[in-house]
Amino acid sequence: MSRINNDVAIAEGAYSWQLMMLAMAFISGIGSASVIFSANKILFLYGLIIGLLHLTFNVAFIKPLKNVSDKIQSKLSEVVQRFSDIISGAFVIRVFMIGEIIFKKFIQTNLAVYKLSLKRINYNSILAAYNYTAGRLIFFGQIVIGGYLVMKNKLTFGNLMISVNMMGSLLWLFGSVGQFLTNLQSSLAGAQRIFEVLDIDEKYLDDTKIEYISLPMVTEINQNSSSICIEFKEVSFSYSETKEVLNDITFTVPKCAKVAFVGKSGGGKSTIFKLIMGFYKPQKGEILIFGRPISCYTVKELRSLFAYVPQDCYLFNGNIYENIRYGKLNATEKEVIEAAKKANIHDFIMSLPEGYNTKVGDKGLTLSGGQRQRIAIARAILKDAPILLLDEPTSSLDSESELEVMKALNALIEGKTTLIIAHRLSAIKDADIIYLIEDGKVIEKGNHDELLRIKGKYANLYLKQFATKYYF
Template identity: 40%
Template sequence: MAAEGQNHNHDALTNLTRFLHYLWPKDRPDLKKRLALALVMVVFSKIIVLLMPFAYKGIIDHMVPDTKSGLSVALALTLAYAGSRFGGVLFDNLRNAIFEAVGQNAAKALAIELFKHLHVLPLSFHLERRTGSLTRIIERGTKSIDSMLYYLIFNIGPTIIELIATCAIFVFSGWGWGMVGATLAMIIIYILFTRLITERRVALRRHWNEYDQQAGQYALDSLLNYETVKYFNAEALETERYSKVATKLSNATVKVETSLAFLNIGQSLITNLLMAGAMGFTVWGWRYNRFTAGDVVLINSLLLQLFRPLDFLGTVYRQVRQGLTDMAAVFQLIDTKAAIADHKNAPDLQIKKGTVQFQHVEFDYHSDRPILKDIDFTIPAGQSLAIVGSSGAGKSTIVRLLYRFYDVTGGRITIDGQDIRDITQHSLRQALGMVPQDIVLFNDTIGYNIRYGRPDASLKAVKQAARGASIADFIESLPQGYETTVGERGLKLSGGEKQRIAIARTLLKNPPILLFDEATSALDSQSETDIQATLNKIAEQRTTIIIAHRLSTITHADQIIVLDKGHIIERGNHQSLLKHNGLYAAMWQKQSLAKA
């Protein structure tokens, strides 16, 4: 256990040290100056805070009856005391204002780096992780890191400085080493008590975070699937599901808040015992002319100031610990290696014609469960290939491999003779255009979603793409036209409208190679016919791969391959496959009868 604790502390220190370069960015000398100035403000603030009790002591000691000089000094010290109190507030707030840009920039830089890295990680990573959990890590990481830095730099550090200075004052002002020992002993007891209770509260807080995350995830899932809930009349089921985790969250909240009350009571008892002892000792010394009346005020003020930041020690400890935990989670994500990485100095894909080849491709997600076996085909430039087969045959996997979401485990994939593992992923995906089965739009405007295919495109080009996808008339009939928002995942639009926007997006990108992944399977017959005509039109003169469920949509394809359990069992065009009277012919007959 001790070794485990040492490793945890070492990792925490490593992560904290690693974060320092975000606070001290090499390319931002202005932020370096801000941080240095903020630290200077901390020192000034502490000096003023330590001088205030002496001004208070002087006021009391000079309040001697019938003494004009004493009155003058007391008034002057009163002004000095008021000025020092204002100075302490002034320097604290200047420090906060100066440091804010430094802390926010550090948190922002870390969040941006993490966000960028998450988009580099493979598809398998995102399929295994809940999106809600990742967003919470980003959110909690940036917020808690910012507060942790604040406490470390402006609470713990200054408190240590003040403790050392207070102990020195006790020695040189006549209270002696006994007072120093008593103060240090009480602070150690205070810290140990706070740590003990806070450790318990951290465990309670961990459960609270789990339930809070579950509640958020349940709410997100339920609201995103609002229509499904309605289809199955499952409002009561969803409410019961959410109620269970909400009850756990409520009970955890009660425990967290109750433990906080116990912590505050214990801390107050320890601090007041020390205050009472110190002031009693000073009053005793005053009785024997060892101390003045002002000394009673002085020691009271010094201890009050010392314990004021310690009153928040539980919060500070928890925030720093939580910050270190969240920082570790962020760095763990950043350190997650991308399974698919470009070779060093990999060249860009050079498209000459757009010929796509799968050469004896093998692939498995797990070694004991092969998905594709000896997949071999060539799509000459400008021609189309349709892939059909039962669910789970490996059709969509072929698209994922072409996009290089995964690397093949055997064979190779080439475009114009270039192995896609040897070129940059950016240039590869720039050459591909995808119209998927499940169209997901960003919760933004129609124009934004079309322009996603080419962010720098002009409005004229966007409108031209919309016309090519036969959606321009619909968009222009809307009151806000291209500025119309589409809602979460495009829920404000019909399936056909979303499909056409996706086609317009791909048209705007204007790639030489197109992929249609069952692009019309979710549409009604009329919409399918209309959109299929549009797809056929934009596929002209482009190398095209079509994953099809409805065979009526691929009768025009130059070649068709039939997958079954990862193997190509038939290949040819529509007519030749019907004559072959195999699986394709059986599928065609079944669909024709169903349509009749």
């Protein structure tokens, strides 16, 4: 946010007005210099030497000014971060009564910006004071030298007046070059911070390029006889160097099957989904979709294959209708309503005074978790993609709604390949294959009955959940 708000404006200064000022200074400075030169060479030499000294002094301030500008910019971004913490975390801050501490941190960061800004103002003031005083002294020197030359009849009074008039523009040129260089430093500091974002990792998948053009297109593969939809071949992946999240994992997802991933929190289930959708590149191994390596898809091709219901459903600012329609941008009103009905959210929407036009607020915060989830499901239903990725699609629903939504999902799943992550095992009992993921590996594989029979970790997990349910 800070980079967009502050740095872009600062970087923009370089070409929006600084270059223009410099161009103006050059035109008038060079014009004046030639006039002074033709009036008197000694006065011209005087102007040149003083101007260069002037420039040197201004340039000496560039480095400290850049340092302090850099620091101000990065502190300003911290101010934005802390402020957004205060707004987004308002409930937690109140409940834990940590307002004072959080606010103090915010004030401290602001104070740091204030102190750094004072420092920058100090530098600028010294520079401005010098430039002003130097300007007067130069004028004085010019009168003394010029006066002497007039007395010696080496210069006419008229030419002295012309030189005095023109000297201002010449010095403006040297002063402007110094000023430009200092301002350019701030702009570069801003630009550098913008480029830090632009340069982040080269895009893994490309919007235009297909590397293996000779491979058949998805639609052709879709129709061929291979029965495998998704295949992970010894895939290893880590977000950072310190910890491996997926560890040589190998598994397949048959076409049109319902495949479930279960396991401990933090085991790497959601990460598998992110890899399938091409958000990250595995460090080792290969992922094939319809027999084709994922790196051979364009982003557009790949993303059109999936409908995704994320673990933490995100709704966009706008109304409910728009939010569902993002699943298929050219959907008709009838299709949107149909999808909402299937996701078991239509009745709720109709009970709202503004129905489908109800605004969902920032990040959808005016709705409950379950309502948001069902809207996200409706969005996925509308997309009607061949592969469904459901990351805990019913985690925020009560048992009754869960049953309803599972029914809707089951209707949708028909004829599609579905990957589903679930903590509540009741939601995946009927899956064709269940993979138990732990520490980035598949440790058990089979359908519900098979896994119960081997009395392993899945059976344990299931019995525990069953017992809890029974107990309550």
